[in-house]
Amino acid sequence: MQTYSQKFKTGASALALLVVVGGTYGFRRLQVLAADPTGEKDCGPAVGAAEQGNVNLERIKAIAPLQGVKWSQLGGSINDASCLNKTEIYGVVEVHSIDDVAKTLAFARDNKLSITTAGVRHSMGGQAFRKGGIVLDMRGFNRVVLHEDTRSITVQPGATWHQIQNMLDPRFAVRAMQSTDIFSVGGSISVNAHGMDHQAGALARSIKSMRLMLADGSLRTVSPTENKELFDLVVGGYGLFGVIVEAELSIVDNAVYQTGRRMLDYKAFPALFADDIEKDANVALMYGHLSTAPSSFLKEMLLYTYTKVDGTDFKREPLGEVGGTKLRRLTINLSKQGPLFQELKWLSEKHIEHRMEACTVTRTQAMGSAEACLVSRNDPMHDSVAYLRNSLPNDTDILHEYFIPRSEFVSFVDGMRKVLTDNQTNLLNASVRIVHQEDNFLTYSPQPAFSLVLYINQTTDEEGNRRMKKATEELIDLTIAHKGRFFLPYQLYYTRDQLQRSYPQINDFFAAKRRYDPAELFTNTFYQKYAS
Numbered sequence: 001m002q003t004y005s006q007k008f009k010t011g012a013s014a015l016a017l018l019v020v021v022g023g024t025y026g027f028r029r030l031q032v033l034a035a036d037p038t039g040e041k042d043c044g045p046a047v048g049a050a051e052q053g054n055v056n057l058e059r060i061k062a063i064a065p066l067q068g069v070k071w072s073q074l075g076g077s078i079n080d081a082s083c084l085n086k087t088e089i090y091g092v093v094e095v096h097s098i099d100d101v102a103k104t105l106a107f108a109r110d111n112k113l114s115i116t117t118a119g120v121r122h123s124m125g126g127q128a129f130r131k132g133g134i135v136l137d138m139r140g141f142n143r144v145v146l147h148e149d150t151r152s153i154t155v156q157p158g159a160t161w162h163q164i165q166n167m168l169d170p171r172f173a174v175r176a177m178q179s180t181d182i183f184s185v186g187g188s189i190s191v192n193a194h195g196m197d198h199q200a201g202a203l204a205r206s207i208k209s210m211r212l213m214l215a216d217g218s219l220r221t222v223s224p225t226e227n228k229e230l231f232d233l234v235v236g237g238y239g240l241f242g243v244i245v246e247a248e249l250s251i252v253d254n255a256v257y258q259t260g261r262r263m264l265d266y267k268a269f270p271a272l273f274a275d276d277i278e279k280d281a282n283v284a285l286m287y288g289h290l291s292t293a294p295s296s297f298l299k300e301m302l303l304y305t306y307t308k309v310d311g312t313d314f315k316r317e318p319l320g321e322v323g324g325t326k327l328r329r330l331t332i333n334l335s336k337q338g339p340l341f342q343e344l345k346w347l348s349e350k351h352i353e354h355r356m357e358a359c360t361v362t363r364t365q366a367m368g369s370a371e372a373c374l375v376s377r378n379d380p381m382h383d384s385v386a387y388l389r390n391s392l393p394n395d396t397d398i399l400h401e402y403f404i405p406r407s408e409f410v411s412f413v414d415g416m417r418k419v420l421t422d423n424q425t426n427l428l429n430a431s432v433r434i435v436h437q438e439d440n441f442l443t444y445s446p447q448p449a450f451s452l453v454l455y456i457n458q459t460t461d462e463e464g465n466r467r468m469k470k471a472t473e474e475l476i477d478l479t480i481a482h483k484g485r486f487f488l489p490y491q492l493y494y495t496r497d498q499l500q501r502s503y504p505q506i507n508d509f510f511a512a513k514r515r516y517d518p519a520e521l522f523t524n525t526f527y528q529k530y531a532s
């Protein structure tokens with residue numbers, strides 16, 4: 001999703017769109033499309049309400065709450081970033097210490113309640129809660145300590161990348177994270193997140209060690225060399241093995257990069273990556289955008305690169321927040337309105353936005369090209385995507401991600417174009433990223449892959465959900481036919497058979513979960529649906 005952060009550096013391109021369409025489309029409607037959210041969206045009952053399992057809510061409601069921890073909510077329901085997964089729960093404990101976690105696990109064991117750990121709940125398929133369960137809200141458990149000598153940080157799991165970057169800047173930067181900075185460390189480890197650093201690989205490779213609280217309340221250190229089996233299960237393990245209470249992560253220098261972009265035909269991308277980008281160690285970050293305009297749908301591609309610049313004579317601006325939220329939001333929401341606006345959005349990305357790029361680093365001595373745009377590593381990674389949230393009723397935007405072996409890229413994109421066109425899918429954004437072979441137990445990339453990240457708009461009614469389900473099933477079948485895998489933190493629209501075919505290790509994963517947690521204390525909606 002960082003895609004948007006790069007695209008709309010100043011928001012001025014959105015302003016250009018505004019001028020073009022304002023007269024004809026109506027300024028009142030434009031205001032609605034640009035408006036800030038007024039709170040959490042309520043999209044009604046969960047899509048998969050029938051699959052949330054048989055939980056005796058009456059028994060649960062009668063259980064007196066644990067004293068000595070802070071309940072931010074007792075009873076009621078919870079949702080995630082999709083707004084499509086409203087789920088009734090026992091309550092939410094605000095975690096501030098390891099002791100809070102230990103006490104709550106003991107209370108849950110004694111009362112036969114289940115536990116799900118939650119970060120900022122940007123997974124989109126109920127992975128961070130379960131019907132009738134207790135949710136551990138880790139957001140307030142977020143201390144970060146820097147170790148300059150070992151170039152690492154020790155973090156509590158509720159810390160977000162945004163908070164960590166504010167602390168590391170200007171000297172250091174995060175090594176591996178998602179493309180945007182809103183997520184918690186605990187949630188990111190639990191999906192083995194990846195982003196735009198195509199050399200660093202996924203987050204797993206940055207983890208020096210973690211402390212985990214197991215179902216019996218004991219603490220265990222896990223790392224690539226200590227309790228490795230459990231480490232491999234916890235990374236990308238969706239919270240099913242324990243609560244991550246601390247992690248030590250390696251960090252890197254906040255290097256200076258020169259920004260670059262080029263237009264290409266999508267068919268040229270695999271060779272360009274293999275022959276050029278992958279071989280150039282100085283290209284430190286990269287991602288692509290495929291066209292979402294009908295006239296060049298998934299054919300034209302913009303490739304963005306960040307290439308390391310040597311030197312010490314740099315003057316850096318302080319790390320800033322992304323501005324122009326309303327204009328960015330307007331541009332995204334306008335593109336939901338039909339083919340003309342989709343064309344305008346792509347034209348703007350091709351021809352306008354790079355001219356508005358924020359270049360935050362300058363040389364103190366006159367060197368290099370005067371035209372070069374320099375930024376520091378933290379800049380493109382420091383985007384909290386407020387513009388993705390909106391107040392549009394009956395409307396939500398859903399992520400998908402597919403990991404495709406590199407040799408299959410072109411034919412997969414061709415198949416994807418057909419599925420999306422046949423289903424009249426409202427595609428807002430299509431990014432291309434690099435993933436390496438990842439060796440965690442439930443790996444999404446057992447071999448080097450390109451990943452395709454799709455951001456898709458839908459209505460929140462039955463018809464919108466039906467259409468999204470159908471497109472998802474077809475995209476997953478296509479992925480499996482290309483020997484790829486789909487990313488698991490999103491909507492649970494796939495069948496058990498599709499899960500099994502995409503992740504042949506899934507039964508062993510669930511068996512290991514029961515070995516470490518025989519009473520199934522740790523659970524979530526994904527586990528409820530596919531493991532039972």
Ligand SMILES: Cc1cc2nc3c(=O)[nH]c(=O)nc-3n(C[C@H](O)[C@H](O)[C@H](O)COP(=O)(O)OP(=O)(O)OC[C@H]3O[C@@H](n4cnc5c(N)ncnc54)[C@H](O)[C@@H]3O)c2cc1C
Nearest residue numbers: 119120121122123178179184186187190193194238239244
């Ligand atoms: C707009 C958007 C953009 C995204 N971009 C990317 C991207 O660029 N790259 C990428 O890889 N993914 C991306 N994602 C997916 C996202 O990385 C994951 O959903 C991630 O888990 C979100 O972190 P979170 O804090 O919201 O976790 P949550 O959704 O709160 O939790 C995710 C999982 O982690 C578990 N968990 C959370 N904390 C702990 C803990 N302390 N101990 C044990 N288990 C825990 C939860 O139980 C749950 O199963 C994106 C999602 C959205 C909505």
